[in-house]
Amino acid sequence: MNKGAAGPVFIYDEEEIHYKFNENHPFNQDRLTMTVDLLRKSGALPDSALRKPRSATDSELLRVHSQAYLEAVKALSCSVPEERWVREAARFGLDTDDTPYFAGMHDITAKVVGGSITAVDLVMSDKAPHALHLGGGLHHALQSKGAGFCVYNDASAAIAHAKETYGAKVLYVDTDVHHGDGVQWGFYTDPQVCTLSIHETGKFLFPGTGAVNERGEGEAFGTSINVPVEPYTEDDSWLECFSEVLTETIARFQPDIIISQHGCDAHALDPLAHVHCSMRVYKAMPELIHQLAHQWCEGRWVALGGGGYDIWRVVPRAWSLLWLVMSEQAVLDQLEAQPQLALPQAWLDAWQSKSPVQLADTWLDPVETWAPIPRRQAIAEKNRHTKELSMLYLK
Template sequence: MTQLAKFVYSPSYTQYDFGPSHPFNPLRLVATKSLIDTMGLLTPHDTIIPDLATFDELFLIHQPDYIDMVQRFQTYEDTLNPNLLRLAQDYGLGTEDDPVFPKMHQAGSLAVGGTLTAARLVASGQVLHALNIAGGLHHAKKASASGFCIYNDVAIAIKWLREHTSWKIAYIDTDAHHGDGVQQAFYDDPHVLTISLHETGQYLFPGTGSVEELGEGAGYGFSLNLPLRPYSDDESSLESLLSVVPQALAVFQPDLIVSQHGCDGHFWDPLTDLLASTYFYAQVPSLVDAWAHQFSQGRWIAVGGGGYELLRVVPRAWTLLWAQMIHQPLANSATIPSSWLEQWQSSSPEPLPRTFLDRLEDRPTTPSSFAITQQNRQTVYHLKQLVSWLQ
């Protein structure tokens, strides 16, 4: 009998750690797991511990010389070796975004292993839904680290699925940063539809993701981008998503949906300029769940991604995601358990929210919201003009 959902998690996920001053802090994973547990949304039967990805699996996307370079940082002494660091620069390693750390190959391989475990569970028919909150490392390229991402777990898992099934796969990415590494990996593949909703690259890393990036060769028209204006709110972001994704899925008819749930578009996030609230991060999983059951026989793999307000935002957003995946969505009035607040407040410089959905008084407003909404509508219109099957 097919189980509804599995939560893929390892305590060793915390080893993916660029250091205490780096924004990509694994504390957010521990806090999320803690909140899900405290809410009573997870049983031992729901959880599965992943293995490290093998070299053959990493080779599905990454070049051997790049993997070899990542592997060379095993000890603290290796991370200080000037000759090694000089060579690493050619691979995007040893930078401010992607500093080296001991055993980074093992840490990156475990994140990939988590998403591959989710892929195997769904491909085998054991479960309909599977979540790896340590995944979503969507910037890593074939031969380089990028944007806090060492290995691209999403691209590897999709490639593995393409080689082991006959499925067409739709990838939906709502991280504030463009899902450039996944788009690049399948830019010429008509069997993988990539859709990215993100803050426009005119202002935000990685500087890509314009509506004109549509794919190439046989894959032309199967890369769709919805770049949002800075300070876009929930309503405009959801309107943009709903204006494109259902039509695209109806035509593409995927056998599986893979979704990336970076929550760095939240108005408290320190790295981006979007104004999403946790209402947006509850609505997106609800929509993806509905689309999976409408178009892909319920098959859905979800991963984490960005999110740099470690305790005020990420645990709430990803608990809302898991609650939807197990079909126990939280009520709009749902509150955070006092025991969790007491456990984590000392680690947060700001007061922790007491409700899953942000209070209206906490949501910022902008006098230009109407103009921003109109600009986003123009972006959607432009995309539809470029891709005839979206009209």
């Protein structure tokens, strides 16, 4: 841990659940409430670890978004926007089923961005070794366009803040099943920022980008790394690709801080993608990031949320495991000894009646009961080839 730093911090405000498009939208913030409840009922989230986010200022948003886009988001945040702005919504990507404008969106999204910037400030000023902001991770928003459930790009704003306020070299690690396109394009020519995204190949999945040949431009060539894995990729292949590429990338790039995005939609139960990982990945992946943060950047690590659309069986467990790893909870030792360790009964009792599906009742998945994936070997070999290509020009 950093000298003088207290324990890791958990940035959360119940208001963040109001980042919500409509009642039927797959981006459902009940997952945040359920995760916090699971951590509290596990005895893993004391009040002393909690910090409130602040709102990002316009100047902080303008580091990564255009003035015209900010004006459009603010205008479309009115309960009844002016007709001329409604006509303009399409130009700014805010009229789609994925990312429709909603009342109050500027204020609540500015708070999400401010939470991720707060996380960077706490870590870079040595007030905390690590910080987790699960409300963040809105990685698809572009400079002048909302996309993929994302209005403002808090991950990009956090990176820009670390770079401009602290002069930090930033390694951004994106483990969402969807390519971290907004962040990649935001820093595509910036040699001070390295982006690494492991995701389902864009041949089959939104946003269609993230091929291995997207490597950065100019002085930044070699600082954009993409590992597009095949549909139905399982734990062993996913972890092999992630571990080798991340370990090699960080050794070459030697960042001052890691900012990671933790969409948990590469899980087999997620309804919006086709990767077939289990909860094991969501324990092993933060363990590696944690270890490398201490090895290469004095522990400086900011983690953000992201996608995840099985809000009942996947997100609360995956995000809780991230915090358990980040805060080095004793329950991890129990999990090593007892892989089928049960979730707290009080949490299951609180949420089962609300869930349309049977909740998972253990921290990790009973993968030995899952049907084997056909073509497992062929998928692993294709991923191995992709992994080698992704590392060809590392800087």
